[in-house]
Amino acid sequence: MGAWCLGGVEDFRAYVASRLDGLRRTAYLLCGDWHRADDLVSTALMKMYRHWRRVSMMDNIDAYARRTLLRTWLNERRRGWRREVPAGAELPDAAHGGHERGVTDRLTVVAALAELSPKRRAVIVLRYFSDLSVEQTAEILGCSTGTVKSQTARALEALRVRLAQDVSVGGQDR
Amino acid sequence: MNLIDELRAASADPPPTRIDLDGLMSAERRNMARRRWVVACAAVFTVAASVGVVRLASPPDLGNAPVTTQVPDFAHLNPPERVWPNAIRSLPGTLPDGRAYQVAAALDDGTYLVRAEPDPAKETTDFEGPMVYDPVRATTRHLFDPALLNGMTAGISTGLPVKRVGGEAVWLLSGVRAGKPVWELWAAPLDGGAPARRLASLTEETGGGMVMTAFDTTGDAVYWSIPSADGKPAGIRIQPLSGGAPRYVPGYDLTGIDGWVSTAHTEAQHEQPIAGELWNMVTDKRVSWRVSGASESHICDPTACYGPAKGGWVTHGLDGSGVTRLGATFRTLSGAAFDGRFAIGIISPELRDGARRDTTITQVLWDRSTDKAASRPIGFDGSAVVGTAERPLYTWRDGDVYNVLDLSAIG
Numbered sequence: 170m171g172a173w174c175l176g177g178v179e180d181f182r183a184y185v186a187s188r189l190d191g192l193r194r195t196a197y198l199l200c201g202d203w204h205r206a207d208d209l210v211s212t213a214l215m216k217m218y219r220h221w222r223r224v225s226m227m228d229n230i231d232a233y234a235r236r237t238l239l240r241t242w243l244n245e246r247r248r249g250w251r252r253e254v255p256a257g258a259e260l261p262d263a264a265h266g267g268h269e270r271g272v273t274d275r276l277t278v279v280a281a282l283a284e285l286s287p288k289r290r291a292v293i294v295l296r297y298f299s300d301l302s303v304e305q306t307a308e309i310l311g312c313s314t315g316t317v318k319s320q321t322a323r324a325l326e327a328l329r330v331r332l333a334q335d336v337s338v339g340g341q342d343r
Numbered sequence: 344m345n346l347i348d349e350l351r352a353a354s355a356d357p358p359p360t361r362i363d364l365d366g367l368m369s370a371e372r373r374n375m376a377r378r379r380w381v382v383a384c385a386a387v388f389t390v391a392a393s394v395g396v397v398r399l400a401s402p403p404d405l406g407n408a409p410v411t412t413q414v415p416d417f418a419h420l421n422p423p424e425r426v427w428p429n430a431i432r433s434l435p436g437t438l439p440d441g442r443a444y445q446v447a448a449a450l451d452d453g454t455y456l457v458r459a460e461p462d463p464a465k466e467t468t469d470f471e472g473p474m475v476y477d478p479v480r481a482t483t484r485h486l487f488d489p490a491l492l493n494g495m496t497a498g499i500s501t502g503l504p505v506k507r508v509g510g511e512a513v514w515l516l517s518g519v520r521a522g523k524p525v526w527e528l529w530a531a532p533l534d535g536g537a538p539a540r541r542l543a544s545l546t547e548e549t550g551g552g553m554v555m556t557a558f559d560t561t562g563d564a565v566y567w568s569i570p571s572a573d574g575k576p577a578g579i580r581i582q583p584l585s586g587g588a589p590r591y592v593p594g595y596d597l598t599g600i601d602g603w604v605s606t607a608h609t610e611a612q613h614e615q616p617i618a619g620e621l622w623n624m625v626t627d628k629r630v631s632w633r634v635s636g637a638s639e640s641h642i643c644d645p646t647a648c649y650g651p652a653k654g655g656w657v658t659h660g661l662d663g664s665g666v667t668r669l670g671a672t673f674r675t676l677s678g679a680a681f682d683g684r685f686a687i688g689i690i691s692p693e694l695r696d697g698a699r700r701d702t703t704i705t706q707v708l709w710d711r712s713t714d715k716a717a718s719r720p721i722g723f724d725g726s727a728v729v730g731t732a733e734r735p736l737y738t739w740r741d742g743d744v745y746n747v748l749d750l751s752a753i754g
Contacts, residue, residue, distance in 0.1 A: 178368065182364065185364055189360065190357070193360060194357060197354050198350060198353065198354055203357060203358050204691070207361045207362050210362060214362070214364070214367060215367050215370070218367065218368055278350065278352075278353045279353050293346070293350075294350070297346050297347045297350055298347070298351065298354070311517075325346070337346065
């Protein structure tokens with residue numbers, strides 16, 4: 170998106186209103202818990218608000234928002250406990266059939282994501298949920314495009330093993 | 344399975360958000376106003392804070408104290424100020440220059456190793472490094488001269504760990520040098536007797552990436568985990584502060600508790616291990632643990648294991664015995680301190696119809712040796728467990744006061 174020109178409170182509100190859903194879903198896929206996802210997004214938004222006058226003049230506010238969210242998530246993990254409980258562990262027993270079966274599948278995907286290392290989880294979420302290119306993902310993660318490609322390949326392989334089925338990524342390259 | 348579709352479906356239908364944007368913005372405006380006001384009133388704050396200082400006794404050696412099984416009533420706990428008033432020291436909410444800060448460790452003369460938060464009015468952040476803060480004299484002393492950076496620019500200069508290791512401060516720096524990301528550990532004597540020095544380069548081990556944000560310490564060394572390509576533990580590398588090449592120890596991973604490493608790899612495991620070993624590299628004490636089967640997954644520290652089970656979280660002994668339910672309000676274990684004597688968890692109101700009754704998130708600090716516990720709502724208040732293995736600290740901001748609870752001073 171282009172520059173967010175005014176840098177005022179209402180602009181910030183408008184930006185959040187248009188991006189809140191995406192940021193929450195990104196945070197959920199990173200941490201596996203809606204409760205924590207809201208905490209992460211809240212913290213990231215407060216950091217953005219603190220610097221909004223400067224942030225609003227950036228060419229790519231969304232990239233800044235994603236980067237802030239990622240660092241907030243990483244810092245939270247560092248300050249707290251390095252071990253994470255797979256998200257599905259605290260959820261109800263696996264159900265069977267119909268809608269409940271769909272819920273179970275989703276939890277399985279989230280649980281499989283939770284078993285990836287942070288970097289691999291991040292590249293999967295950024296590339297295949299946020300729909301970013303290799304270059305955009307590398308910029309946000311602060312690493313080379315080669316690292317993004319190799320981490321993506323390893324993450325996909327780990328997901329295939331964990332989910333015990335083939336994992337396609339549509340028409341995107343790995 | 345199409346991953347793109349699955350990711351979209353997995354995050355579809357989110358519950359109603361708890362995010363109070365107006366509240367966040369109001370709180371941040373108050374914080375910014377307070378920072379400005381504090382600059383003008385720094386002297387007054389310092390005097391007021393010094394009056395409230397609690398003189399702490401020498402830390403008793405209570406690590407590895409016995410674990411009791413009397414579960415506190417998590418729904419009805421008092422704040423730390425009421426449970427352990429004599430172990431709390433209240434500091435000014437900002438440094439003398441008005442900036443917010445995070446305590447990293449307590450020093451022996453009543454001063455603190457701290458890291459300043461960036462000035463929100465500045466366009467960029469600086470590679471400032473840690474400093475020693477004397478809250479009584481209202482002074483700070485920098486331990487790092489950015490001129491030593493040798494061309495490093497534009498990196499992550501905030502949020503990275505600073506730790507005390509014996510008589511030195513050690514911190515992680517991340518930046519860009521010659522167009523490439525670099526990660527480095529730096530060290531400097533706390534007494535300022537020598538300039539800071541680069542202790543180790545971690546750039547190769549991070550793969551140029553972003554996840555090297557943690558290291559743990561022993562009394563005279565720092566250690567970090569080595570990322571692996573296959574998801575199995577690749578080991579740790581130990582760097583003595585005295586210099587020399589780092590030592591490689593295969594098969595272990597960080598635990599987040601200084602001195603302790605674990606055989607249970609937790610970052611990319613494909614299966615939950617059912618048993619493992621924790622090893623204290625300082626004392627050479629080794630602790631084996633085994634899951635009980637009651638919980639679906641588990642977290643074990645040197646004192647006990649925790650995990651979610653049907654009907655709520657449970658805790659049990661390291662040998663898998665003595666399974667005790669923690670009640671419906673206990674939501675997750677988020678940390679441990681002092682060799683596992685203190686468990687830090689999150690509690691929230693009971694589930695009802697699949698939704699939580701309100702949006703309050705409460706952190707609980709539970710002393711497993713006495714089963715005393717305290718709770719406090721958490722938000723954007725800098726709450727963290729910091730310090731050293733011998734003197735861990737639980738910190739949080741409360742208005743214009745920065746509270747430091749010395750866990751080693753709790754009898």
